[in-house]
Amino acid sequence: QYSDGKVKIGVLTDLSGTYSDLAGKGTIVAAQMAIDDFGGKINGQPIELISADHQNKADIASGIARKWYDTEQVDVIAELVTTAAAIAVREVSKEKGKIDLVSGAASTPLTNDKCSPTGFHWTYDTYALANGTGNAVVKNGGKTWFFLTADYAFGHNLQAQTEKVVKANGGEVKGAVKHPFPNSDFSSFLLQAQASGAQIIGLANAGADTINAIKQAKEFGITQAGQQLAGLLVFITDIHSLGLETAQGMMLTTGFYWDMDDQTRAWSKRWSEKMGNGKMPSMVHAGTYSQVLHYLRAAAAAKTDEGIKVADEMRKLPINDFFAKNGKIRADGRMVHDMYLAQVKKPSESKGPWDYYKIVRTIPGDEAYQPLSESTCSLVKK
Amino acid sequence: MMTILGIPTQALFGQLLLGLINGAFYAMLSLGLALIFGLLNIINFSHGALYMMGAFVAWLALNFLGLGYWGALIAAPLVVAVIGIIIERTMLCRLYKLDHLYGLLLTFGLALIIEGLFREGYGVSGQPYAVPPALAGGWNLGFMFLPIYRGWVVVASLVLCLGTWYAIEKTKLGAYLRAGTENPTLVQAFGINVPLMITLTYGFGVALAAIAGVLAAPIYQVSPKMGSDLIIVVFAVVVIGGMGSIMGSILTGYMLGIVEGLTKVFYPEAASTVIFMVMVVVLLIKPAGLFGKGA
Amino acid sequence: MAESEILLSVRDLHAHYGESHVLHGMSFDVPKGEVVTLLGRNGVGKTTTMRSIMGIVGKRAGSVKYQGTETITLSSNRIARLGLAYCPEERGIFSSLTVKENMVLPPIIKPGGLPLDEVYALFPRLLERGSSQGTKLSGGEQQMLAIARILRTGADMLLLDEPTEGLAPVIVQHIGDIIRTLRERGFTILLVEQNFHFAATVADRHYVVEHGQVIDMIPNEALAANMEKLKTYLGV
Amino acid sequence: MGDDFIVETRSLTKEFRGFVAVSDVNLKIRRHTIHALIGPNGAGKTTCFNLVTKFLTPTRGQILFNGTDITHTQPAAIARQGMVRSFQISAVFGHLTVLENVRVALQRRQGKSFQFWRSDRCLDELNARAEELIEDVGVAQYRDTPAGELSYGRKRALEIATTLALDPEMLLLDEPMAGMGTEDVKRTAELIRRVSANRTILMVEHNLSVVADLSDTITVLKLGRVLAEGSYAEITDNPEVVEAYMGSGHGAAGHG
């Protein structure tokens, strides 16, 4: 039933680059926790974990995936931050009939053009981000927008999704500037954003780019002068890096916040102890736990590690853990779960380390994610 | 309102000023690099890493020793200079007789090690570093809001660059440095302690990088990657200015900051590439760089 | 001048370039105030001797005493500071410096050197070409510059390696005059020369070198008498 | 008359940033003679060489080689037309062996030099000629030594052999004897005389006895201009030349 007498899970993530804080080592720890919580064995067979660094490069990711499938008897690859790496792994997985579980990567092609019967997208995506933050901001009166967009696929994708939401809600896009990726000095772009007179400056970027943009917006008095920033993809690690003083008041959309209920707090505390550095998990960390656990449940139910069969089982089983309440997987591989609109606390509101968010609204999954009817995935029957 | 190429002149002023501010960092870094290349004939690939180290020393000093910005401005270059001197004495000094490829390779390796260690220790997201209270706030210049701190960066870098230039060009030191590059044995046979001079120059060159790092800390995040993103551009600056020309690398630093700033307005996607375009054009027209000597 | 003080004393000097052993126990003395030449065929080790004295040969052993100070363990900058200055065979003009900068590059190590204007008076051509890049000078001009720049340092012992190579006859004469002038001023000079006709006009004594060893010493007065012997040494 | 001269320069002038190194020089070099160019240091001899072989571009003036204007020809092309130079500072291919140095020159006329797909064993047919040449200049015993390891004098000898390998119609030698010991000077002078049959040689040399010995015509340059021209006897009789170049007792100061 299980090939080679075991189930082997590979966590392929960015261990050394820009995203190694929001994903990285923490996702390996999360995956291990999932295995441990599952009991370490599946139908009496051992579960193994292996991990590697893809450095956010498609070629490295694809090389490692191929090697894992060919020589390491890996059955499933999890995490996969960065869209390019995720797509690269998806190509290999599809060819080999193995399962890939995407947590960190953001872009929607993963469940559209690039969808696969054995590929899943778990934690969030650009559609949900655009939808969550864009909607909320426009409804709060932010009608005119200017985008600072990272000049690569993910940035373009995020901007395009958000523009759609803004326009659908009667807003207006005054302009956009594509900045090189990565980029450290945003003052010039911010000045252009300021000159546009837009009420909202949408940051269609991530990680260090977003952090620097926010920091410098404050430095140049952009926010004081009345314009507002909308970070379209902000992780809790980014807020930590910025400090509340700078980040306060910002609206953002997230798939998970550690301080929502007892379950999330308990898991996060365990994770934090394992990491041993006092940090709290990002949504990518939590999502990785959830996806690995769900895979194991499905593999146990299917009594096999054969990709297609487990994938079918995964689609059948509902997801109910601290991360996703009543989550479900659609034909296009999207795991649909509730998203949260959060606002960053003022320093005075924060009661302790990592107490950063106020959850403003829970966005029900079906509302948060792209409707299946709009999907271009070939697996979706219309 | 007046406009140039569709951009209001006022806004253009703002962009020029911002370009100049970025140029200040290029100038400081390329100055150190040019110095080190000029004397040691070593393309110091670890320059970016040592710049980052300067910023980190400031951050560490603040968080673990309570030493503030002004103290860091003195302490960080000293610490980094000492590290630089150790690197020079233990490793680089074995390479002078060899092709400068080996220096490049060694310092590249060192850059990987330094950057890797800081990544391992402090993650990649970067640490916040506040603007010193004395320099907080900003001036409204009419066409833009200029943070006082950025103004200070430009002034500090100008003072530092011109001071260094003066010390090197207007004293015999510059001649020793240049001659020492060409034929260290002979210069030493004239009675000059070339190894000491080399060591101190390396120390000074990386100290400049460290100062730039401290100056950068409040503007950008203090992050292990801050150096490697910059280094290749700074190389280009040095080459465009003319290898070995101190003034050339300073002026080119400011100038390219401005060029890059303008590109961010007219063709933002190309902002990180424009310097290389300039480099191709310059080298084809003036093979030794803008301020380089010789044909 | 017979019993004059010995300024430089070389004893059993050995030198190597990597694996090859070039000097095999050189021994000779340079009395203060004299002009002493090293004569010998190509490749016998004359240049190497000079480089060993200056401490710029990779591996050397034996004894080199300058004014009684042992220099064999000193670094070359320390040796130079004792008062030795070297004009290398390959001239060593710096291309990144102008002629003027080349001229003033060697630091003044002691008072008593020639003032700059006197140096220029000896080589007016160098003043004319002062702002030119050092290595853009003609071959002979570079040779002049190499000699000129060490005259102002105050070193009292000059090591000149083939200073007349590539110079026009009229300049060779001029160099001869300069060497005699320097001698009168109390400089001590160690000279390497291929052209012993020239050497004979300036030197007090000649050491003949073969296979990295001194094989004979001929006082200049005795040169004529020893001409035949010398010619066999030099293979003329 | 015109055909008698293999090289002719007309009002040749070279300025370096305002400094005139060669000014209005009209050289005429008669076929199958040895022509010497002498003059004080910095007179512009090497610069003339560089101009004639097009390593420098003249500021003004014209250069004729075999009656054709070569003022705008590339240096490599000039070499292929049969005018080859040596360098004042010795120029050998340091990592190639002595034999290979000569072979590289021979190889050019063989016409296979662009053939990157052929084995270099096809060059072995040149060995015999190459060995002859290095024998001629007395470096045969160093056949397989990398040229960089030769002593200075031997490098000069090798350079001459390499130049001769091209069998040039016109040979320009820049101070071929500089740095050679007396014995080598004699041998090289002999060699130059031998190869001058059916060739034209233009030579810069400070060694007056060599000049006296070898040259048919001598041109004296001073400050970039032609000061005098004639046979050795004529030149030495010219007081201006004596003053500017030879100096008073040139007998005593003259070289070996």
Next chain:
Amino acid sequence: MSNAPPPSRQTPFILALLGLGLVLPFIFYPVFLMKGLCFGLFAAAFNLLLGYVGLLSFGHAMFFGWSAYVTAFTAKEWGLTPEIAILLGVATAAVLGGVVGWLAIRRQGIYFAMITLALAQLGFFVAVQAPMTHGEDGIQGVPRGHLFGLIDLSNTMAMYYFVLAVFVLSLLFLYRVVNSPFGQVLKAIRDNEPRAISLGYEVSRYKLIAFVLSAAFAGLAGSLKSLVFQLASLADVSWHMSGEVVLMTLLGGVGTVLGPTVGAFLVVAIQDFFAGIGSWVIIIQGVIFVICVLLFRSGMIGVLAPWLKRRGITG
């Protein structure tokens, strides 16, 4: 190198290596071996310039990467057979090499390196902006296709032997280039350019030909890699790739025939072996470079040379 031992003494060694190449895929993971071979070929091509013409190109990723793109694109979008797709890639690299070479060979030393770097950065910029390359994602899922319409390369072993064959033939060819009449002239130019001119050689033509050859083989390596990994991406055109090939060549030994390949395998193995340990891999890589520079300066081949010499095969 020029005094290469007679072929009779090399032949057994070459045959032994070839034999090794044939059996290795049964011992090691073939994809890893193919990666090593591709980079080995890349480094060998680069070494033609650095080791034999003395020109350090810091922009060779441009040829490697763009050739990979063209092969990937034509194989995927136009459905060309692998050999045609590769040829088109190589042709692209050669043309780019001609242009870059033409601009760069007028300069020397660090300026040459910087011009090549700058032009390669422009190439990178085009790759980021052009729709054909699909930006960060790269051209993914490239079909390996049927070689000459016959041999199915999606079979890993078939692909491996194809790569091995191309590699061996290319290396023999490069070896021949170095030891050809043309190679002799290159070495002469490297030693003393003015002298070569004075002998009548149009130096720039030789340099340009060498540059184009080097670019073409770099391109061949890139094309092969894009088929092996079925992917052409920005990483292949970035300056890091240009830097990596310098490292491989230096680590293995500049100016030796096998050195670059040894260096390539070393670097690939390090990356592969330490991929699981995150940022430590970078530190370890750094330490290895430092150690190599300080202790094994002549490259790995330099360390192995005495051993090889006894067998008369230092090439």
